Amino acid sequence: MVNSNADALGIIFPNSYDTLVPELVGKRLMASIPFAGRYRMVDFILSSMVNSGIGNISIAVRQNYLSLMDHLGSGREWDLTRKNGGLNIVPPFAENGVKLYTGRVEAIANLLDYLRRQKEKYVVMSDSNIAVNFDFKALMDEHADNHADITMVYAEEEIPQGFLKPRIATDGMYYTLNVDADGRVRKIHINSKEPGVQKLAMNIYIMEREFLVKLFEIAFARGYSYFERDILAQHLDKMHVQAYEFCGYKARICDMQSYFRENMKLLDEKNLDGLFAGDPIYTKIRDDNPTRYINGSKASNIMAADGCVIEGEVENSILFRGVRIGKGAVVKNCVLMQDTVVEDGVKAEYVISDKNVKLTAGKEVRGAETFPVYIAKHQVV
Amino acid sequence: MAKEMIAMLLAGGQGSRLYALTKKLAKPAVPFGGKYRIIDFPLSNCINSGIDTVGILTQYQPLVLNEYIGNGQPWDLDRLHGGVHVLPPYQQASGSDWYKGTANAIYQNLSFIERYDPQYVIILSGDQICKQDYSDFLRFHKEKGAEFSVAVMEVPWEDASRFGLMVADEDDRITEFQEKPKNPKSNLASMGIYIFNWDILRKYLEEDKADPDSENDFGNNIIPNLLRDKRKMYAYHFDGYWKDVGTISSLWEANMEVLDPEHSGINLFDDDWKIYSRNSGMTGHRISAEAVVENSMITDGCRIKGHVKHSVLFAGVRVEEGAVVEDAVVMGGTVIQAGAVVKHCIVAEKAVIGEKAVVGGMPSEKEKGVATVGPGIHIGNNAKIGPCAMVEHDVKDGEEQW
Numbered sequence: 001m002v003n004s005n006a007d008a009l010g011i012i013f014p015n016s017y018d019t020l021v022p023e024l025v026g027k028r029l030m031a032s033i034p035f036a037g038r039y040r041m042v043d044f045i046l047s048s049m050v051n052s053g054i055g056n057i058s059i060a061v062r063q064n065y066l067s068l069m070d071h072l073g074s075g076r077e078w079d080l081t082r083k084n085g086g087l088n089i090v091p092p093f094a095e096n097g098v099k100l101y102t103g104r105v106e107a108i109a110n111l112l113d114y115l116r117r118q119k120e121k122y123v124v125m126s127d128s129n130i131a132v133n134f135d136f137k138a139l140m141d142e143h144a145d146n147h148a149d150i151t152m153v154y155a156e157e158e159i160p161q162g163f164l165k166p167r168i169a170t171d172g173m174y175y176t177l178n179v180d181a182d183g184r185v186r187k188i189h190i191n192s193k194e195p196g197v198q199k200l201a202m203n204i205y206i207m208e209r210e211f212l213v214k215l216f217e218i219a220f221a222r223g224y225s226y227f228e229r230d231i232l233a234q235h236l237d238k239m240h241v242q243a244y245e246f247c248g249y250k251a252r253i254c255d256m257q258s259y260f261r262e263n264m265k266l267l268d269e270k271n272l273d274g275l276f277a278g279d280p281i282y283t284k285i286r287d288d289n290p291t292r293y294i295n296g297s298k299a300s301n302i303m304a305a306d307g308c309v310i311e312g313e314v315e316n317s318i319l320f321r322g323v324r325i326g327k328g329a330v331v332k333n334c335v336l337m338q339d340t341v342v343e344d345g346v347k348a349e350y351v352i353s354d355k356n357v358k359l360t361a362g363k364e365v366r367g368a369e370t371f372p373v374y375i376a377k378h379q380v381v
Numbered sequence: 382m383a384k385e386m387i388a389m390l391l392a393g394g395q396g397s398r399l400y401a402l403t404k405k406l407a408k409p410a411v412p413f414g415g416k417y418r419i420i421d422f423p424l425s426n427c428i429n430s431g432i433d434t435v436g437i438l439t440q441y442q443p444l445v446l447n448e449y450i451g452n453g454q455p456w457d458l459d460r461l462h463g464g465v466h467v468l469p470p471y472q473q474a475s476g477s478d479w480y481k482g483t484a485n486a487i488y489q490n491l492s493f494i495e496r497y498d499p500q501y502v503i504i505l506s507g508d509q510i511c512k513q514d515y516s517d518f519l520r521f522h523k524e525k526g527a528e529f530s531v532a533v534m535e536v537p538w539e540d541a542s543r544f545g546l547m548v549a550d551e552d553d554r555i556t557e558f559q560e561k562p563k564n565p566k567s568n569l570a571s572m573g574i575y576i577f578n579w580d581i582l583r584k585y586l587e588e589d590k591a592d593p594d595s596e597n598d599f600g601n602n603i604i605p606n607l608l609r610d611k612r613k614m615y616a617y618h619f620d621g622y623w624k625d626v627g628t629i630s631s632l633w634e635a636n637m638e639v640l641d642p643e644h645s646g647i648n649l650f651d652d653d654w655k656i657y658s659r660n661s662g663m664t665g666h667r668i669s670a671e672a673v674v675e676n677s678m679i680t681d682g683c684r685i686k687g688h689v690k691h692s693v694l695f696a697g698v699r700v701e702e703g704a705v706v707e708d709a710v711v712m713g714g715t716v717i718q719a720g721a722v723v724k725h726c727i728v729a730e731k732a733v734i735g736e737k738a739v740v741g742g743m744p745s746e747k748e749k750g751v752a753t754v755g756p757g758i759h760i761g762n763n764a765k766i767g768p769c770a771m772v773e774h775d776v777k778d779g780e781e782q783w
Binding site (some may be wrong): 036041076114281282283285289290291292293294295297301302303304319320 | 414415416450454455556640649650655656658660662663666667668669670672674675676677678680681686693694695762
């Protein structure tokens with residue numbers, strides 16, 4: 001075909017690491033967590049795939065996916081309303097006693113019939129807990145050059161605090177790699193507590209579609225759950241698993257603190273450009289008017305999306321679409337999600353307000369940098 | 382499936398009095414209000430009024446407009462039956478014609494209207510800023526049993542002779558039409574928005590086409606003919622915000638009025654009457670610690686490090702350190718470099734204002750102009766652009782243009 005389309009289809013797992021941010025996923029899933037003023041987490045990986053020429057993307061949802069369906073619609077904003085391919089949201093299919101997915105194996109098993117019928121040579125897979133402007137084309141090229149069975153992406157970083165908190169061992173597992181001189185993955189550690197910089201997996205993979213189908217047929221038949229723990233880590237000697245380092249900007253959400261911190265980091269233009277200066281990140285259009293600063297307002301070091309009306313004072317904060325800040329209100333170090341209303345005279349510091357929260361006139365809400373106050377969706381303070 | 386009413390939107394206007402701004406695009410495509418183009422207003426009015434079929438008549442510089450309209454999705458006008466259609470002049474068996482006048486533009490597309498066999502046709506103008514409920518206009522038209530209605534605005538008597546005026550009796554029935562008269566008998570100015578019964582529209586357009594002396598214009602030909610035949614013609618009073626942004630100063634003024642919706646009456650912050658547009662898709666705007674933003678509208682993608690006061694900034698505008706922007710309309714993607722001073726002016730899309738350049742100036746006794754910098758223009762460092770200037774070519778470092 002004469003176009004720049006990639007010979008790959010995409011699979012996104014929108015529920016991975018839900019358990020790390022129980023507050024934020026009360027009525028949604030990881031993929032639909034609002035991030036960076038006007039986006040949802042899934043927008044980043046989805047746009048990355050589309051910008052890399054991938055036009056056939058399946059989203060293997062597990063639970064709480066209403067908000068994600070609402071966000072994605074027919075996929076038009078991502079240019080995924082296609083006759084061939086396009087966006088494909090795959091809910092769990094209750095068959096042969098398949099319960100809610102626990103790991104990727106069951107999720108993919110659900111997709112196997114579909115995958116067998118596709119034409120693309122490669123499959124790329126990713127979670128949606130990392131906001132990243134990722135070049136899948138470069139990954140595909142590297143994968144093909146190495147003649148690997150599987151290529152997996154990692155970044156050099158310390159294990160984030162959010163991962164280290166005590167919890168059930170299979171809840172949001174994370175993986176660190178030992179890589180040899182040829183870039184081959186020799187060992188995968190699960191939930192390692194090793195201090196210092198590690199090769200931490202980003203859970204982005206590429207492999208040939210037919211290879212994936214065969215691999216998961218066997219895995220499903222043997223009753224495996226977890227792709228990394230039960231398949232990858234066990235068969236590194238038989239399979240050629242190549243490591244691919246990602247050095248660009250990324251924002252990984254693994255607890256409330258990191259959610260707050262990763263939003264705030266975007267106030268630094270270097271970081272903002274790191275995430276957005278590349279290919280565009282698409283999201284659902286809301287048709288908000290431009291943001292209005294009314295006489296007497298004061299804004300310093302903020303990022304604000306369209307549709308806000310600001311009459312008060314706001315500093316070091318991220319404002320999502322449609323936020324209102326009343327007269328005499330002082331908002332500092334806050335992340336205010338869509339349509340948060342801060343009434344006149346409110347003092348708010350280190351607050352994360354979810355969608356449609358209202359802080360009524362004169363109230364004072366104060367958290368700390370290490371422990372921001374979270375106010376759930378539709379709450380009135 | 383017949384439609385009750387479809388819209389025909391006249392978007393061929395050259396907007397020659399907007400000079401540099403309309404050199405490469407038709408007037409309806411001129412950016413307005415931070416993230417809109419003028420044509421978003423009639424299109425959004427249509428969908429908000431329940432009209433799902435719109436023919437857009439283009440002629441002058443249609444490229445930007447065509448691309449902008451696309452399949453009509455941003456206005457929810459991508460429909461199986463109906464939706465938005467761009468209708469340029471085309472070659473016919475009998476030869477090809479440019480649209481000679483507003484009436485001729487509709488005449489050449491009678492077959493488009495026929496496909497939908499509507500009861501009523503509303504004729505709209507693509508170069509006005511107005512939020513109007515056309516369904517209320519239609520209700521009036523039906524109540525009066527009218528064959529033709531025109532939307533009118535009361536204007537101050539002293540300005541009346543600048544407009545086409547409708548003289549109407551106490552029942553709003555039109556008895557006379559005066560085009561820019563010396564001695565106005567009425568202060569009801571035509572807004573150029575008409576509702577026709579479809580059979581009447583067809584009859585008069587065909588008759589007009591057959592008249593070799595006609596200018597094929599609604600105001601000069603069709604309305605006088607309707608009056609001659611004593612058709613049931615009514616004037617619908619509209620008292621909302623309406624502005625023909627045909628000149629630089631009126632375009633600038635209308636943008637400034639957006640900043641003061643409480644007094645000007647043009648409220649873009651109306652959830653019940655949204656104005657839709659094709660979105661820039663940029664990330665939220667940034668206001669740095671050293672920036673000052675006062676009484677302004679800022680759109681996605683802007684990066685503000687300087688001082689912005691009483692201005693409208695479109696998507697992706699950059700205002701660098703120490704730059705001052707006041708009473709200005711700055712369109713999408715323009716960069717205002719460090720230390721530049723931009724006042725009381727319109728800077729079009731993707732322009733660059735060099736370091737320490739000065740563009741425009743606050744109005745004084747002597748000069749009250751709105752300086753205008755055309756799209757893609759580069760103003761050099763330390764250059765100076767006078768308050769009445771119309772910049773259509775790049776200005777080198779240190780040069781002046783008045």
